[in-house]
Amino acid sequence: MTSDPAGIETLRVVGRSLPPPQKPKKRGHQAPNSEETPVVDVREEPQQAPSPEPPAASAVATARPTSQGSAAKQRPATAAFDKGPAKTIYSDTRIDDFLHQVRVGATVARLDLTHSAVWRLAMHEFMERHPPADVVHHFTQDASKTGQIGRPKR
């Protein structure tokens, strides 16, 4: 009786060998930079909020993890925020598409950028430009077009 009747040891040694690539990869191409920081999870770090410039929609198509510099451009700066209560926001298709594009662009840039973070950014910019009275005035004007208060009858 042999010590290895099934020849298993032989199989282990042989394994799979790949042929050498005829056109091996060029060095120094677009691999992620080793000094880049890992994904920033906005949800896990309440001290951080996105920058005023989230990745543009066009970045989705072209963004590659090229270098620390380009990744840094897309990485939101951080700013403190006080975590408030969860709210339900009813969006529309256009906003939803925009948020999706930001989300995909952020994924390419190694960011876990939540919709809430983008929404907070939008709200803070909006609040800087419009005091509450302006907002109320805007909707009051809308209401005055119908001469009615509340939801229009169907």
Place this chain on the structure above:
Amino acid sequence: MSKIVTVAAYKGGVGKTTLALELAYVLRAPLVDFEWDSGGASRRWGYRHERSTTRPLLDALAHPRTPKPLVGHRKADLVPGHPDLSDAALSAENVATGLGKWAAEWERPWVVVDTHPGGFASTLGAMAAADVVVVPTPLRSGELDALDGMLAEASDYPLLIVPTMVPRSPSASLNRRLWEMARRYDIPLGPVVSWYADLGERQQRIALTATEPTPARWSRYVDELRAVAEAVRSYGDE
């Protein structure tokens, strides 16, 4: 001089065939289909091997000659696969040599090769001949395990990882894992292709990138596919 783009992954169901069909159309390239199971690019293209008496790809490899691609209308030209490819005694070297010769004789700027999932000889040969090996990779644990194995074996190949089927809210930990792998093996990441639930229900044979005008619901997907094609074109330029 023709450049060869091989779409390969060690795991099935990652979007290889869909990506290969569309890439081939966008790059105006003939598609060489090394898939032997039903459900591959040839079947989706509209080719039925059971209605043919020839095996264009196998015959071309067995009796060294250059196959003539079937002409596609609003889809890429095709050198179809055949079930017998699974039993054929192909060597990676023969496949690589054949592809290089065909690409030179076809005189097309690009040739796209779709492969069977896993490290079969035909896949390894197509990878060896490639100027770019596109590796579709969904952000899922099993697929990332398979990618890890592939990168460990083939990190010297001109690989381009393309995250596919990316959901609206991708997992941060899986995203981080993909990035760490790409960094560890010094492999570039290409543009993202998102998850489209309706894609599997599509029955048309023509390439989505060939639809004119592009239906609104596919416009983002088509943009993503064109971005992948652009990443392939510019691979290694920088």
